[in-house]
Amino acid sequence: MSSDRLNLREEYQKRQIQEILDQLDKDLVGLVPVKTRLKEVAALLLVHRLRKSLGLTSSNPNLHMSFTGSPGTGKTTVALKMADVLFRLGYIRKGHLVTVTRDDLVGQYIGHTAPKTKEVLKRAMGGVLFIDEAYYLYKPDNERDYGSEAIEILLQVMENQRDDLVIIFAGYKERMDEFYESNPGLSSRVANHIDFPDYSPEELLIIAKQMVEEQQYRLTDESANVLLDYIKIRKEYPHFANARSVRNAIDRARMRQANRMFNAGNKVLTKADLVTIQPEDILKSRLFTGQD
Known part of the structure; x- marks a missing residue:
């Protein structure tokens, strides 16, 4: 050159x-x-x-x-x-x-x-x-x-x-x-x-799946659909913070998942139980129940 x-x-x-x-x-x-x-x-x-x-x-x-x-x-x-x-x-x-x-x-x-x-x-x-x-x-x-x-x-x-x-x-x-x-x-x-720009609900769901995977959890297809509904509703509420709000929602879903398993009593847990976030772990959010 x-x-x-x-x-x-x-x-x-x-x-x-x-x-x-x-x-x-x-x-x-x-x-x-x-x-x-x-x-x-x-x-x-x-x-x-x-x-x-x-x-x-x-x-x-x-x-x-x-x-x-x-x-x-x-x-x-x-x-x-x-x-x-x-x-x-x-x-x-x-x-x-x-x-x-x-x-x-x-x-x-x-x-x-x-x-x-x-x-x-x-x-x-x-x-x-x-x-x-x-x-x-x-x-x-x-x-x-x-x-x-x-x-x-x-x-x-x-x-x-x-x-x-x-x-x-x-x-x-x-x-x-x-x-x-x-x-x-x-x-x-x-x-x-x-x-x-703000993220679309679909983009936020992709981000949520990445966050879940990083924490070695998984969403079922139904859980993913419920989470998408959650995001669409949450976006209309005040103080929505895009990926930050999604992370908070996942943290709360993990907490509900842990409580669900704890309350299962003597049930023997599998690895799948420990890593899977079920629809109910998201549906118990106050956005769906009106409480919590």
Whole structure:
């Protein structure tokens, strides 16, 4: 390969980016728009890196991001993969992810916020800082709130140390939109906005089957149908958290399964008994019974 010619696919494979994207595809059901966007970002960064190697001038791309969507839609998992991509392409030194919320950044009295925020930033340097429910940093109705101080420190770092730290702000889309409208300086520094769609009931059933299998349990066909009905009903209730709510439902089904076997008295249990979640273990949920 001559000094002024580069094979993009070869570089892509050498950096093992496809390996990360393949793993993400395996780890997360659905989310096609998110996976497509992640691939686009990876391609942009690789092309920028190759341009730089050929002496073509261009400013470093703005890597700060916004992940919007409901809880349980894979935002933290994708953030981990993004950190890996950025590390393999040489955009961050360490490739680790530090996940925080408002409580980790904002103090409760004068002089408390700056040290807290700076300590978090120190831990995150060389990697990615993931701020979940970032809109809680800003409370315009409370004059004594110190969240704005944390935002000011973040703004300085986003501008002055963007080659050594990537910040991802995450939360519900509507509230994040309001957050950016209230903080134009912040909005202008976030270039990549990725929206995470809610999972369909069928996608959540696939996720549920994966969770059950990981825990060395199994669903019968009838149990799977009942669980799908449960998911469809639960999605209409408040505070539904996608994969997180499904995990909670499975945990409760396992508890009911254990109680069912415990109450069976002297019955000799087989391996099949111990690993199988029966329809009744799901049907006893308060969503079906109106109690519990």
